[in-house]
Amino acid sequence: MKRxxxxxxxxxxxxxxxxxxxxxxxxGAGATFPxxxxxxxxxxxxxxxxxxxxYQSIGSSGGIRQIRAKTVAFGASDAPVPGxxxxxxxxxxxxxxIGGTVPVVNLEGFKPGELRVTGPVLAEMYxxxxxxxxxxxxxxxxxxxxxxxxxxxxxxxxxxxGTTYNWTDYLAAVSKEWADSVGxxxxxxxxxxxxxxxxxxxxxxxxxxxxxxxLGYVEYAYVKKNNMTFLQLQxxxxxxxxxxxxxxxxxxxxADWFSVPGMGISMVNAKGANSxxxxxxxxxxxxKDPADKAQSAEVLKFFDWAFKNGKTMASELDYxxxxxxxxxxxxxxxxxxxxx
Numbered sequence: 001m002k003r004x005x006x007x008x009x010x011x012x013x014x015x016x017x018x019x020x021x022x023x024x025x026x027x028g029a030g031a032t033f034p035x036x037x038x039x040x041x042x043x044x045x046x047x048x049x050x051x052x053x054x055y056q057s058i059g060s061s062g063g064i065r066q067i068r069a070k071t072v073a074f075g076a077s078d079a080p081v082p083g084x085x086x087x088x089x090x091x092x093x094x095x096x097x098i099g100g101t102v103p104v105v106n107l108e109g110f111k112p113g114e115l116r117v118t119g120p121v122l123a124e125m126y127x128x129x130x131x132x133x134x135x136x137x138x139x140x141x142x143x144x145x146x147x148x149x150x151x152x153x154x155x156x157x158x159x160x161x162g163t164t165y166n167w168t169d170y171l172a173a174v175s176k177e178w179a180d181s182v183g184x185x186x187x188x189x190x191x192x193x194x195x196x197x198x199x200x201x202x203x204x205x206x207x208x209x210x211x212x213x214x215l216g217y218v219e220y221a222y223v224k225k226n227n228m229t230f231l232q233l234q235x236x237x238x239x240x241x242x243x244x245x246x247x248x249x250x251x252x253x254x255a256d257w258f259s260v261p262g263m264g265i266s267m268v269n270a271k272g273a274n275s276x277x278x279x280x281x282x283x284x285x286x287x288k289d290p291a292d293k294a295q296s297a298e299v300l301k302f303f304d305w306a307f308k309n310g311k312t313m314a315s316e317l318d319y320x321x322x323x324x325x326x327x328x329x330x331x332x333x334x335x336x337x338x339x340x
């Protein structure tokens with residue numbers, strides 16, 4: 001299932017990259033987190049307008065490098081660029097979609113969401129302090145479940161990743177030891193001795209599927225489409241929740257987007273009984289004074305169309321579309337800074 005889905009997405013984007021001979025295709029690169037969403041939007045947009053999207057799903061760090069090198073019209077990152085760096089680079093930043101990062105496992109005999117974990121215990125697993133699935137702390141969270149005497153293999157991103165930023169931002173919020181010893185970032189030094197890296201959300205999903213006893217983290221669209229086994233996670237209100245568009249939306253409900261330069265707020269460990277604790281936005285980076293103003297204008301047309309017409313498509317993949325009130329503010333406060 002996983003391979004079929006990823007192949008379908010790749011083929012869809014490859015065909016979109018060919019584009020219309022008479023239309024300037026849009027170029028972008030970056031986060032793998034929103035890749036399924038951008039592919040779906042792009043397919044519908046091309047059918048309607050004839051304009052294709054050539055989006056390279058290479059990770060957030062790669063997207064930031066590409067937009068700074070001016071090889072694409074927009075960069076995409078789940079790790080928001082700080083306001084000072086945006087000013088230095090002459091760029092603006094705005095959210096495009098909201099989703100969630102999800103702990104996924106390869107354990108035989110368990111259904112998705114059957115097992116529970118708390119943030120502090122999850123941090124101990126990623127620190128390499130909990131190394132067996134039948135550890136007493138995991139058993140206490142899952143009474144009545146027979147956990148296997150099986151080693152835990154930690155799966156993480158091998159590339160610079162906004163998904164990793166979101167994941168480590170959460171672990172730092174719930175574990176002082178993680179915050180002090182590892183911290184948060186698009187790339188960190190992973191402390192668990194038994195671990196393996198994967199490139200992109202696709203690579204992590206593939207490794208979790210391949211390695212028995214694996215524990216990894218991926219964006220929820222990859223969980224849903226590949227029928228992966230996820231863990232329920234305790235949120236800031238002490239409630240165990242499953243990932244879906246409703247719990248992501250609950251986490252985003254109290255977001256004050258313009259309280260931070262570049263709209264780069266963190267939604268991890270958000271308050272609310274229904275909030276998924278590892279929710280995030282995926283951001284778009286563009287130049288205020290683009291070298292190719294026609295291409296830049298096409299990017300804005302694409303996202304304007306997606307904001308207006310892409311809500312149902314987003315929900316189908318369990319992303320959360322931005323509310324109309326927020327997209328109106330993005331047009332007036334952010335896009336207005338981009339020279340036409």
